[in-house]
Amino acid sequence: MTPPSVDRHSAPSTDGAAPAAHPARVNPWLTLAAVCFGLFMVSLDSSVVSIANPYISADLNASLSQLQWVTNSYLLALAALLILGGKLGDRFGRRTFFLAGMAGFVLSSVAIGLVGSIGGVIAFRAAQGVFAALMMPNTLGLIRAVFAPRKFGMAVGLWAMVSSVSTALGPIVGGLLVERVGWEWVFYINAPIGLAGLVFGLRVLPRTKPAGGRERFDVTGVILLALGMLILVFGVVKGETWGWGSAATLGCLALGLLVLAGFGLFEARRRHPLLPMRLFRNPSLTAGTIITALNFFVLLGVIFLLMLYLQNVRGYSAVMTGVYTLPLSLASIVAPPIGAKLTERFGPRLTMPLGMASQAVAAFSLLGAGTSSSYHSLWPGFVLLGLGVGLVMSASSEAVVGNAPVRDAGVAGGLQTTALQLGGALGTSVLASILAGKAGATLFGALTGAGTPAATARELEGAVSAVAQGVAPVTAAMPQALKAAVIEGSHQAFVAGFHTALTVTGVLCVAGAVAAALTVRRGQAPADVPAAH
Numbered sequence: 121m122t123p124p125s126v127d128r129h130s131a132p133s134t135d136g137a138a139p140a141a142h143p144a145r146v147n148p149w150l151t152l153a154a155v156c157f158g159l160f161m162v163s164l165d166s167s168v169v170s171i172a173n174p175y176i177s178a179d180l181n182a183s184l185s186q187l188q189w190v191t192n193s194y195l196l197a198l199a200a201l202l203i204l205g206g207k208l209g210d211r212f213g214r215r216t217f218f219l220a221g222m223a224g225f226v227l228s229s230v231a232i233g234l235v236g237s238i239g240g241v242i243a244f245r246a247a248q249g250v251f252a253a254l255m256m257p258n259t260l261g262l263i264r265a266v267f268a269p270r271k272f273g274m275a276v277g278l279w280a281m282v283s284s285v286s287t288a289l290g291p292i293v294g295g296l297l298v299e300r301v302g303w304e305w306v307f308y309i310n311a312p313i314g315l316a317g318l319v320f321g322l323r324v325l326p327r328t329k330p331a332g333g334r335e336r337f338d339v340t341g342v343i344l345l346a347l348g349m350l351i352l353v354f355g356v357v358k359g360e361t362w363g364w365g366s367a368a369t370l371g372c373l374a375l376g377l378l379v380l381a382g383f384g385l386f387e388a389r390r391r392h393p394l395l396p397m398r399l400f401r402n403p404s405l406t407a408g409t410i411i412t413a414l415n416f417f418v419l420l421g422v423i424f425l426l427m428l429y430l431q432n433v434r435g436y437s438a439v440m441t442g443v444y445t446l447p448l449s450l451a452s453i454v455a456p457p458i459g460a461k462l463t464e465r466f467g468p469r470l471t472m473p474l475g476m477a478s479q480a481v482a483a484f485s486l487l488g489a490g491t492s493s494s495y496h497s498l499w500p501g502f503v504l505l506g507l508g509v510g511l512v513m514s515a516s517s518e519a520v521v522g523n524a525p526v527r528d529a530g531v532a533g534g535l536q537t538t539a540l541q542l543g544g545a546l547g548t549s550v551l552a553s554i555l556a557g558k559a560g561a562t563l564f565g566a567l568t569g570a571g572t573p574a575a576t577a578r579e580l581e582g583a584v585s586a587v588a589q590g591v592a593p594v595t596a597a598m599p600q601a602l603k604a605a606v607i608e609g610s611h612q613a614f615v616a617g618f619h620t621a622l623t624v625t626g627v628l629c630v631a632g633a634v635a636a637a638l639t640v641r642r643g644q645a646p647a648d649v650p651a652a653h
Contacts, residue, residue, distance in 0.1 A: 128537070130399035131485070148266040150324040152275055157317025158222045159279065160286040161310050162252050165229070166420070166544075167290025168306040169194075170399045170427050171441060175303040184556065184585045191424065191548050192353070193242045195388040197249030198256075200349040201394050202533040203535055204342050206257030211337070215325045220319060223256030226314035233304030240605065260536065265276040266326065283456075283513070291427075291442030291449065301440055307405065341394035344383035352376025356549045401534065404468070406517025407639035411472050412536055413543030414632045415512040418479050418625055419479065421547025422486075422505065423448075425555060425618055432590030433491060433611045444495060448502035455510020472636035475511030476502045480629035483622045491611040508629075516540075519640050554624055555617035556588035562616045563587055567609035572602065 169191065177187050209217045228247040235244060259279065267275045297305040331588045355372030362368045387393040400406045430441045455475075463471045482504035521537040563584060567577035583593035592610035594603045 146266055146326045147324065148263075148275070151262055151266045151326065153325050154281065154317070154321040155218065155262050156282045156614040157313065157320060158218060158225075159259050159282050161222070161225065161313045162256060163283045163286035164290050164293070164313070165248070165307070165310055166287070167423070167503060168294030170420075170423050171226075171291050171431075172298050172303040172306045173424075173427065174431050174589070175298045176238070176241065179303065181240065182238045184552070185587050186242070187589070188549060188552055189242045190238075190245055191420075193246040194249040194252075195420075195544050195548070196350060196353045196361055197246045198253050199493070200346040200353075201250060201253035202257050203345060205253040205255070206261060206532070206535070207338075207394050208254070209258040213327075215263045215321075215327055216260065216323070217254045218258040219321050221251045221253070221258070222314050222317055222321070224251030226311050226318075227256060229307040229310035229314075232307040233511050237379065248403050248539070257536075260532075262325070264532075278457075278460075278565035279517070289427070289449070289474045291445050292371065292439070293442075295437070295439035295442035299437065318470035319581045322477060329513040330459070336392060338387075338390060338394040340393065341383065341387055341390065344379060345394065348376050348383055350376075351379060353549070354627065359553055392623055395535065399535070404519050404641040405532075407635060408468065408472070408540045409535060411512060411632055411636050411640070412516040412520065413546070414628060415475070415479075415509055415516065416540045416543040417547035418483070418505070418551070418629060419509045419547070420484070420544035421551035422625060424548045425551055425621060426551040428590045429489065429614070429618055433614055434572060444498075445458045445502060447499045448506040451503045451506025453506075456514040459511040459514030462511070463518050468519045468640045469637065471511050471515035472519065472640050475513075475515065476506040476629050476636055478508030478511065480633060484631060485628035486622050487619050489615065490605045490620065491608065494584050501638055515640075533561045545619070551621040552588070552622045552624065556584060557590050557617070558620040559613040559617035560584040563610070563613040566612040566616065567606065570609035570612065571605035572609055576602070576606075576608070580610075584612075586610075587613050 126193060173187050176182060176190060182190070205217060205221070225248055228244050229643050232241055232244040232248070235241060263275050263279060293309070294306050297303070297309065351372060353376075355369055355376055357371045358372065371438065384393075384397060387395055388397040426445070427441065430436050430444060436444060459471050459475070462474075482501045484505065485501040486498065516536060520532055520539075560581075564577050564581055567580060568574055572580070580593050586593050587610045590611065592607040599605065
């Protein structure tokens with residue numbers, strides 16, 4: 121059976137895009153399949169990197185700060201440029217920028233594996249972020265453009281499921297690759313996926329004339345937004361090193377917020393803004409954006425810490441870590457279709473609070489994790505975390521993209537994905553910093569409590585960076601009894617920091633559930649859908 125195509129009468133163009141010669145022949149399901157190649161590649165990359173981090177650290181002698189930058193350089197570049205990527209697609213052609221982003225992502229992935237230094241890995245991870253920023257918002261923009269409103273929720277549910285499947289496969293695929301052939305292959309694997317996606321996308325993605333007209337491009341807005349995001353996230357990332365109460369950290373955060381406030385004021389006065397401020401007049405869109413950020417704050421932040429806990433504290437191999445986190449992965453696959461159905465019937469006002477509440481219970485349940493906890497005490501929390509993230513993900517597109525005018529679909533997709541990636545960057549940085557701070561504060565007591573002499577414990581206090589990764593600062597010259605004491609004390613300090621980070625996460629999730637229940641409403645999708653471009 122041939123999948124249904126876009127109906128000419130139910131999908132007239134409203135954004136000024138000149139459709140292709142035969143818009144009625146555009147097949148929305150093939151368009152969805154094509155954009156899912158890029159989505160699968162980016163989501164897989166994010167999850168395999170998390171499990172490769174300990175191997176990258178060991179091979180390239182990376183500190184915890186540098187290891188954070190392997191993640192954060194990517195997220196920072198992505199967050200700074202996502203709205204620009206969506207705007208470029210809306211104005212000059214979504215197909216063009218989606219495919220250009222995919223090609224660049226493949227090339228930068230290969231470069232990461234070849235570069236051979238932690239500085240090079242961080243630099244090319246940033247390049248990956250730039251190209252992902254061209255690709256990701258245009259996945260949602262293309263879907264929004266070719267699906268009729270009544271089928272948009274189903275399409276987004278499938279979109280979210282593909283993201284969840286690739287994220288779920290990441291720990292197992294990554295574990296097999298780093299153990300059998302090396303960590304570089306978690307990046308090389310993007311090449312065959314991306315090349316297949318490029319060939320398929322060139323054949324099936326609809327081609328139309330750009331909708332830019334004679335609008336002047338908002339260069340000032342681009343600079344202000346990118347600069348504000350860079351300063352803000354840089355302040356968060358450096359907060360651990362500088363100290364959260366230091367003048368440098370507070371000044372950096374204040375300056376970033378000030379620049380973003382200036383961006384908002386500037387955009388409100390622009391005739392053709394980069395990010396139309398009118399979008400935020402819709403409280404559901406605004407609240408949905410914030411909850412989307414919190415959702416990935418929890419997901420990426422907790423997964424980053426879980427991988428360190430399972431591999432370095434519990435001593436599981438990369439493959440076994442992937443196997444043990446399967447409950448999280450499988451739950452995140454099951455949740456988006458369920459969330460899409462619930463959202464279609466009841467709206468995101470039910471699904472988003474339910475997802476945030478599930479994540480809150482997951483965070484609090486994982487407080488039972490210790491240096492020698494049974495796996496049976498962990499997997500229920502993994503399931504609840506996966507379910508919660510998937511439910512919120514499927515509802516967030518309805519709350520954000522579904523509430524935006526079709527002509528702003530790419531920008532709204534960029535806004536949603538910016539919130540998602542900014543939340544991920546903040547989650548990784550903030551939770552890792554909380555863990556490191558608590559681990560440092562408790563390290564001396566944990567070491568002496570485990571039997572380490574006070575003088576030795578005082579000397580080892582400088583090894584907080586290693587302890588915050590779950591690595592005990594032992595040497596070959598240490599007697600066996602002392603080694604055991606240092607390992608036990610170091611792991612106890614890590615777990616104390618892990619528990620503090622989880623407590624903060626749980627409280628934020630409770631606040632998010634309450635906020636979503638009070639503010640989020642069903643999207644008021646327009647009754648028209650323009651031709652894709």
